[in-house]
Amino acid sequence: MRPNIILLVALLVVSAGVLAAGCTLPSGNVTPPTAPPTGTETPSVTETTVAGTGTPAATATTAGTDVTTTTTTGVAGGGATTIDLTAENIAFDTSTITVPAGAEVTVNFNNMDDGTPHNFAVYTDSSAAEEIFVGDTITGPDTTTYTFTAPEEPGTYFFRCDVHPQQMTGDFIVQ
Ligand SMILES: [Cu+2]
Numbered sequence: 001m002r003p004n005i006i007l008l009v010a011l012l013v014v015s016a017g018v019l020a021a022g023c024t025l026p027s028g029n030v031t032p033p034t035a036p037p038t039g040t041e042t043p044s045v046t047e048t049t050v051a052g053t054g055t056p057a058a059t060a061t062t063a064g065t066d067v068t069t070t071t072t073t074g075v076a077g078g079g080a081t082t083i084d085l086t087a088e089n090i091a092f093d094t095s096t097i098t099v100p101a102g103a104e105v106t107v108n109f110n111n112m113d114d115g116t117p118h119n120f121a122v123y124t125d126s127s128a129a130e131e132i133f134v135g136d137t138i139t140g141p142d143t144t145t146y147t148f149t150a151p152e153e154p155g156t157y158f159f160r161c162d163v164h165p166q167q168m169t170g171d172f173i174v175q
Pocket residue numbers: 087090117118119161162163164168
């Protein structure tokens with residue numbers, strides 16, 4: 001039994017050695033050229049990812065600073081109010097927004113429509129001839145924060161999405 005096993009092992013070792021020797025030359029030639037390019041590509045991808053991440057972060061910080069400054073300045077007028085507004089399937093999630101007269105209004109706008117631009121804008125009436133506030137358009141899915149001062153005069157004003165002025169409209173009530 002033992003001699004047979006030793007023979008088998010010896011044969012396997014020898015066979016493996018011959019196979020390995022036979023494969024060594026082709027393998028050795030192919031491996032070195034492949035390795036350097038792979039190592040070079042990996043750092044490039046990493047740099048691109050870092051650059052992309054940095055830009056949005058900087059934008060968000062700037063927007064947050066502006067909001068804080070504006071709110072602080074406007075508090076003396078008529079207090080502050082915050083509204084959550086969502087755009088989905090080319091529609092706002094509300095048709096009426098009510099705010100105190102002269103209030104510093106913060107609108108947390110959520111555009112859920114993938115690839116579709118929306119904004120939020122307030123006008124004196126549905127003719128949209130005289131603007132009170134026009135927010136920047138964002139393409140979903142994305143969120144932004146608008147801040148502006150509500151009119152001092154109570155009444156029913158008009159809000160809409162300028163991109164979809166027929167489908168996305170509502171009453172902007174100041175009281
Ligand atoms: Cu829209």
